Amino acid sequence: MTIYFRLMIIEKIISAIFPSRCPFCRKVIREEEFCCEDCKKKFPNRVIKSLAKWNFTCISSFPYCENFRKAVLTLKKQKTLGIPLGKILAESITEGYADFHFDIITAVPLYKSKFKKRGYNQAEILAREVSKKISVPYIEVLDKIKNTKDQHLLKGRARMFNVLNAYRAKDKDIIANKNILIIDDIITTGCTLGECARVIRKAGANKVYCATVCRA
Numbered sequence: 048m049t050i051y052f053r054l055m056i057i058e059k060i061i062s063a064i065f066p067s068r069c070p071f072c073r074k075v076i077r078e079e080e081f082c083c084e085d086c087k088k089k090f091p092n093r094v095i096k097s098l099a100k101w102n103f104t105c106i107s108s109f110p111y112c113e114n115f116r117k118a119v120l121t122l123k124k125q126k127t128l129g130i131p132l133g134k135i136l137a138e139s140i141t142e143g144y145a146d147f148h149f150d151i152i153t154a155v156p157l158y159k160s161k162f163k164k165r166g167y168n169q170a171e172i173l174a175r176e177v178s179k180k181i182s183v184p185y186i187e188v189l190d191k192i193k194n195t196k197d198q199h200l201l202k203g204r205a206r207m208f209n210v211l212n213a214y215r216a217k218d219k220d221i222i223a224n225k226n227i228l229i230i231d232d233i234i235t236t237g238c239t240l241g242e243c244a245r246v247i248r249k250a251g252a253n254k255v256y257c258a259t260v261c262r263a
């Protein structure tokens with residue numbers, strides 16, 4: 048048996064043990080699909096646009112409910128889920144930002160102790176997949192310099208103060224005059240993305256836009 052055939056058999060065995068699954072309902076799907084037909088029917092007809100009260104533009108693929116919510120929560124425990132979700136987010140970006148040009152795709156960073164604990168940044172997994180799909184380079188432009196409390200434990204203005212000055216631009220020369228798209232898994236009150244956008248703008252970016260999988 049040639050090595051090629053051996054590899055093919057190993058691949059078949061692996062895909063039988065770990066088949067591709069729908070990121071929303073976990074149903075087994077064909078390898079080339081990124082979700083099942085039933086879940087696809089539940090997708091909103093259009094991308095969700097940001098609220099007028101935010102001082103930045105953000106588009107989201109899904110409302111934060113049912114299986115969409117479950118998928119975003121599971122992404123924090125299962126890194127590979129970022130790939131199908133990133134592909135779906137890339138489609139929303141192509142639709143929602145059809146007339147825009149981006150120079151850089153970046154992600155909301157995690158504080159280093161949190162990154163160590165989880166082993167990865169879920170926003171980065173999404174952003175890297177989007178970067179591949181829409182052919183815009185992924186660059187880390189922000190550092191998280193403050194170990195903030197979890198935003199969902201806080202209310203109203205406390206959320207704003209929690210993230211204030213929590214991020215720092217890594218290199219202003221890379222950011223200067225660029226159009227930057229920031230990716231995160233979810234947007235709730237908009238405090239985190241708003242603060243990231245503010246820091247990137249202050250570092251000299253031309254335009255800053257945001258995109259998330261879910262909007263609460």
Ligand SMILES: [Zn+2]
Pocket residue numbers: 069070071072073074082083084085086087
């Ligand atoms: Zn499904």
